[in-house]
Amino acid sequence: MPEVLQRKAEPAIRRPVASAAPVTRSLLAGWREGLCIVNLRGNAEDTAFRQAVESVLDAPLPVKPCTTGEGSAVRVLWAGPDDWFIVGPKGQADALATRLRKALAGQHHAVTDVSSGYTVLHLSGTPARDVLAQGCPLDLHPRAFARGACAGSHFFKAGVWLWQTDDAPEYELLVRRSFAGYVWLMLERATAECGLVTRRFA
């Protein structure tokens, strides 16, 4: 109905203050290729399991839903009551998976290197929340979603795991590799108003 879509202009349009510090108006986005991504399954209620994992990762294992555990080298994402993603530096997946399997030997667990199946998308800049909101139903207001939180949701039709790395805001999205092209296409469309700056990672 066109009459619903028509909106009156704001009575007093606020002009940008000339003295305001320059801010990035565009969205910064880039793929962080080749990161170590390991999927871990196990019983979170088992103290021995938690201790073994934490000793290897040097990071807390998040047992509270939708939280992350940050260590010196890796970030652990809660992906279910018995399911975690471990995101670490490039090229570490093999070594990390081997160390985890060794520490968990004899216990009920599963460690799977899924680095080749997933990739990580970095998003930052002032419009990051508005761009995400176009395709993701999550409440990303700082009151509801801050650093240390993570959530499984979708960006348009692609399933993603999302977490915040900085309150600036700066987000990272765990995306299935086969959806990377689609996610980027939708990102280009969602940033038609604010602009998109590609950021490259070493």
Add this chain to the structure above:
Amino acid sequence: MLQIDCPWCGPRAESEFSCGGEGGIVRPPNSESLTDAEWGDYVFMRKNPKGVHHEQWRHASGCGRWFNVLRDTVSYRIHATWRIGEAMPDAEGQAAASRSNA
């Protein structure tokens, strides 16, 4: 869009979930001694009430867990959600859903 309270992740948008039809159906332990009619009833026959319905939903793009939902098929109002294996919580419409399961 509905807001569904995932028993693990909390309130989320309906688009993150998938509906798995009627919930709380128990697989008969003595499947070898059932008649074809009884087995067919377990496999195929589902309730389609006008009112409160006990359903199973999955948080597909979130934690991936199945859970129970008490939903009114007329108003779409969700009366309760609870984890698989837990008892049905005291909620409005609980009696109607329990009766329909009997």
